[in-house]
Amino acid sequence: MFPVFASFAEATGAFWDPMGVGRAAIDYWRDSCERSVLYLDVMRQRGNQYLEHMEQTKPNVLGFDAEVLMDGRTLPNPVNYELMRIVPPQGIEINEGMRPFVVVDPRAGHGPGIGGFKPDSEIGVALRAGHPCYFIGFLPFPVPGQTVEDVVEAEVAFLKHVIDRHPETVEKPMVVGNCQAGWQLMMAAALEPECFGPILVAGAPLSYWAGERGKAPMRYSGGLLGGSWVTALAGDLGHGHFDGALLVQNFEKLNPANTLWTKQYRLYANVDTEARRYLEFERWWGGHVVLNAEEIQYIVDNLFIGNRLSTAQMMTRDGRRIDLRNVRSPIVVFCSKGDDITPPPQALGWIGDLYDSVDDIIANEQTIVYCVHDTTGHLGIFVSGSVSRKEHTEFTANMDYIDILPPGLYETKVTEKPASAANPDLIDGDYLLEFSPRNLDDINDIVQNMPEDERRFATVARISDINLGLYRRYWRPWLQAVMTPEAARWIRRMHPIRLGYKLLSDRNPLTVPLPVMAEAVKANRHPVGANNPFRVAEGMVSDQIEHALEGYREVRDSFSEKLFMQLYGQPWLQIMAGLGAAEGRILPNPGAQPEHRRFIAQRQQEVQASVELGNSHHAVMRTLIFVLGGAPTTDERNFQRLKATRAEIEPNLDLTSFKALVRDQFFILKHDSYAALEALPKLLTGESAKAIDAHFAHIEQVVSASGPLDEKSQSRLALVRSLFDKAKPEEKDGGGERGRNDATLEPKALQATAPDTKVTQAEASAVTERTKAEPAPLSDAAPGTEKNRRQTSQRRENKTPPSGSSTT
Known part of the structure; x- marks a missing residue:
C-alpha cells in the first residue's frame, strides 16, 4: 500500500511534505463528514417523497400536465387504467391533423409515468414533433376481479376513443409499449388490429424461453423455484393481491453490485450534484403498486413459464386465439445488448417461433423492424435522455416511412449524420435512420435457439402445472382460512424495500436534526478536489467492492444456470413430465402448419x-x-x-x-x-x-x-x-422496338x-x-x-x- 499512497502524495505535490499529507487527511475527513450529512438528508427526502407519493389517490411521475379522458373503472369490465391527454407545454404547437401518439406504461411493480417523466422522454419527443399525445396509466390498486384480458380490452377501448377524437386524421395512432406494456399491446393488436398504427415495443419480453447461455438469468427463476406455485402463495399471502415490491425486488437482485453499493455510492460521492436526479428516479422506482393475484398468475403461467404468446397458443375467454400474426401494423422492436431483464433474444425470439421464413412474414402482410442498442440497460431503453434524443426521436420522425415499408423483416440503425451526406436537407435532425433487409438467419444468430433448452423449459412448464395443482388442492385452503385483509396489509408494509423508505423519513424521530445539519453544511461546504489522495483511495475501495459484488453475481448466476441445466436436462424427468424421448423442437411452429x-x-x-x-x-x-x-x-x-x-x-x-x-x-x-x-x-x-x-x-x-x-x-x-x-x-422498326x-x-x-x-x-x-x-x-x-x-x-x-x- 505504501507505493500507492506515495504515488497519491506525489500527484498532489505532497510527496516531500508530511504536513501536506496531514492537511489532505483533514480535508478529506471534513468533506466525508459533510457528504455523509448531505447523503442522509437526501435519503430522508427520499422517504418523505415516497410517503407523499403513496398517499396520493392517482400517483404518477409524469412531467407534463394531463387531463383524464376515460376512466377504465367505468367500462363494462372495469379496470384501474385511465386514458389521459397530455397538455402541451407552453411554446409547443400541436398539429391536430398529425398522427396521434399514445404511450402505455408498464405495470411491473412500479407506478405509471416513466414514459414522460422528463422533457427528453418518449412523450417529450412526440410533443416536440407536433403530435397530439395521449398516455395510458393506472392506479395503485386494481379493481377487484379485473384480469389481463380486461386490461387488453380497455386499451382497445382507449385507442378507439383516441381515433374518434381525430376524425380528420386518416392514420391510426402510433402506440408505444414499454416493457410489460409491450406484450399487452401486442395481444390487443392481435385481437383488434384495425385500431393500431405503427407499434413500438421497447424492452418488451415476448419470447420468454429464449436467451443466450451465460446471460438472462431471470429465465431460470421459474424452474429453480419449482414453478408458479410460489406466485400463487404470494397472492394468497396478500389476500388476493400481489405486491409489486416483490417484482422490484427481483429486478434489484439481478444486479447486486448496483443495488447494494454502486447506486448509493454514486450519490454519496457526488451528493452536491447527484441529489436531484437520484430523487427524481427514486420517485418512480419506489412507487410500488399492487396487482390482482389472478393477473400475475395469468402472466406467469401463460407467458413467463408457459411461453404461449409467441407460439399462438393463448385463447381468450370467448374463444379467440391470440395470434401475433394477425397484427397488421408495422412492429418496431427496440432492445439492447446491455439489458439483463429483456435481452435481445427474448425481445426477438418470437419472430422465429411464429414464422417459418421471411416469405411467411410477407405472406402475412407484416412489417417487422428491429433495432438493437449496444450498451444501454433495461430502463435506459425508455428512460435515458440520450436514447430519447437519438433513437426515439428518429422512430417518431420516420414513423410514416416505417408505416409504408413493404412487408418483411428489417434491421434499422441510427447513426450520426455524415458531414458529407448527399442531400442533407432531406435528413431530419442530427441522425440518419437506415433500413436493411434481413432474414430469419439474422434473427437466429441473435436468439441462438437450442432445441435441448426448449425441452428443459417445457419440462419446467409441466412440473409447474403439477406443483400448482398440488398447492391449490392441499395448501391453499388452509392458508386462505387464516389470512385476513389486515394481515396482508401488514405483510406489504413490512416488506424490506418499503421499510427502507419509511425508516429514513420524518416519521423516524432520529432524522429530526438532519435538515438543520444539512442546511448548515450547504452554507459552509468544503469539498475536496479529485486529486486528494484519500478521495482517490476511496474510489479505489469502491471499485473493489463493486468488483467483489460483480464476482458474486457471476458465480451465483453460473451456478443457477448449471443447476437448472442439469436438473431439467435429465431424460427421466422429461419423460415423467410427459415429453417423451423424441428429440427436436418442442414449441409448435405455426408457420409450418x-x-x-x-x-x-x-x-x-x-x-x-x-x-x-x-x-x-x-x-x-x-x-x-x-x-x-x-x-x-x-x-x-x-x-x-x-x-x-x-x-x-x-x-x-x-x-x-x-x-x-x-x-x-x-x-x-x-x-x-x-x-x-x-x-x-x-x-x-x-x-x-x-x-x-x-x-x-x-x-x-x-x-x-x-x-x-x-x-x-x-x-x-x-x-x-x-x-x-x-x-x-x-414508331416500330423492323428489327425491334x-x-x-x-x-x-x-x-x-x-x-x-x-x-x-x-x-x-x-x-x-x-x-x-x-x-x-x-x-x-x-x-x-x-x-x-x-x-x-x-x-x-x-x-x-x-x-x-x-x-x-x-x-x-
Whole structure:
C-alpha cells in the first residue's frame, strides 16, 4: 500500500511534505463528514417523497400536465387504467391533423409515468414533433376481479376513443409499449388490429424461453423455484393481491453490485450534484403498486413459464386465439445488448417461433423492424435522455416511412449524420435512420435457439402445472382460512424495500436534526478536489467492492444456470413430465402448419392474378420497389423524396391508400418479379412519351436521394429504363422496338446488364421472342417459379384474364 499512497502524495505535490499529507487527511475527513450529512438528508427526502407519493389517490411521475379522458373503472369490465391527454407545454404547437401518439406504461411493480417523466422522454419527443399525445396509466390498486384480458380490452377501448377524437386524421395512432406494456399491446393488436398504427415495443419480453447461455438469468427463476406455485402463495399471502415490491425486488437482485453499493455510492460521492436526479428516479422506482393475484398468475403461467404468446397458443375467454400474426401494423422492436431483464433474444425470439421464413412474414402482410442498442440497460431503453434524443426521436420522425415499408423483416440503425451526406436537407435532425433487409438467419444468430433448452423449459412448464395443482388442492385452503385483509396489509408494509423508505423519513424521530445539519453544511461546504489522495483511495475501495459484488453475481448466476441445466436436462424427468424421448423442437411452429401453408398458396394465387392489373401509378411504385430492393440499405432521404413524389403524382391519395399500393406492388414483385416486370409496358399503355419520361424522372429522383446508386441498383434502373422506353408510343422498326436512343434491345445485352441474374439464357431468349426485346429482371428480387412464368405467358397469348381477378 505504501507505493500507492506515495504515488497519491506525489500527484498532489505532497510527496516531500508530511504536513501536506496531514492537511489532505483533514480535508478529506471534513468533506466525508459533510457528504455523509448531505447523503442522509437526501435519503430522508427520499422517504418523505415516497410517503407523499403513496398517499396520493392517482400517483404518477409524469412531467407534463394531463387531463383524464376515460376512466377504465367505468367500462363494462372495469379496470384501474385511465386514458389521459397530455397538455402541451407552453411554446409547443400541436398539429391536430398529425398522427396521434399514445404511450402505455408498464405495470411491473412500479407506478405509471416513466414514459414522460422528463422533457427528453418518449412523450417529450412526440410533443416536440407536433403530435397530439395521449398516455395510458393506472392506479395503485386494481379493481377487484379485473384480469389481463380486461386490461387488453380497455386499451382497445382507449385507442378507439383516441381515433374518434381525430376524425380528420386518416392514420391510426402510433402506440408505444414499454416493457410489460409491450406484450399487452401486442395481444390487443392481435385481437383488434384495425385500431393500431405503427407499434413500438421497447424492452418488451415476448419470447420468454429464449436467451443466450451465460446471460438472462431471470429465465431460470421459474424452474429453480419449482414453478408458479410460489406466485400463487404470494397472492394468497396478500389476500388476493400481489405486491409489486416483490417484482422490484427481483429486478434489484439481478444486479447486486448496483443495488447494494454502486447506486448509493454514486450519490454519496457526488451528493452536491447527484441529489436531484437520484430523487427524481427514486420517485418512480419506489412507487410500488399492487396487482390482482389472478393477473400475475395469468402472466406467469401463460407467458413467463408457459411461453404461449409467441407460439399462438393463448385463447381468450370467448374463444379467440391470440395470434401475433394477425397484427397488421408495422412492429418496431427496440432492445439492447446491455439489458439483463429483456435481452435481445427474448425481445426477438418470437419472430422465429411464429414464422417459418421471411416469405411467411410477407405472406402475412407484416412489417417487422428491429433495432438493437449496444450498451444501454433495461430502463435506459425508455428512460435515458440520450436514447430519447437519438433513437426515439428518429422512430417518431420516420414513423410514416416505417408505416409504408413493404412487408418483411428489417434491421434499422441510427447513426450520426455524415458531414458529407448527399442531400442533407432531406435528413431530419442530427441522425440518419437506415433500413436493411434481413432474414430469419439474422434473427437466429441473435436468439441462438437450442432445441435441448426448449425441452428443459417445457419440462419446467409441466412440473409447474403439477406443483400448482398440488398447492391449490392441499395448501391453499388452509392458508386462505387464516389470512385476513389486515394481515396482508401488514405483510406489504413490512416488506424490506418499503421499510427502507419509511425508516429514513420524518416519521423516524432520529432524522429530526438532519435538515438543520444539512442546511448548515450547504452554507459552509468544503469539498475536496479529485486529486486528494484519500478521495482517490476511496474510489479505489469502491471499485473493489463493486468488483467483489460483480464476482458474486457471476458465480451465483453460473451456478443457477448449471443447476437448472442439469436438473431439467435429465431424460427421466422429461419423460415423467410427459415429453417423451423424441428429440427436436418442442414449441409448435405455426408457420409450418398445413392450414397455414394452404393460406400462403392461396395468397400467392391472388397476387398472381393481379400482375397485369393497374395503371402508371402501379408501374411507378413497382419500379421504385424493384430498384430500391437492389440496394443494401435505404434511409429516410428516400422517403422524403417519395413523399414529395406522392404529392405530385398522387395528390388525392391518402397515406392508408398509398400504403396499400406499396404493399400490393411489393407482393407482386416478391411473388414473381419476372412476370411483374414483363407487365410494366402494359401498365403504361395509353401514356404519352412525355408522361412516361416524367414518371421515370420521378423514379430517378427518389432512388438517388440517399446518394449514388450501387452497381446492382444501377443495373436495375437501366433495365427499367428500357421497359419504360418500350412503352412509349413510338414508331416500330423492323428489327425491334426503338428505345430512347433508337437502340434495339437484344437478349445478350440484357443479360450483360444483369450479371447476377439466375434467369437462364434460354428463358431470356424465350421472353425476348415473345415480347419483342423485353428485359429479364434481376433474380434477387425473389423471381417467381418457371411454372408461374409459363402461366403468365399463356395468359398473355390467350389474352384472357385470370379467374377471380380484381383491380389493385
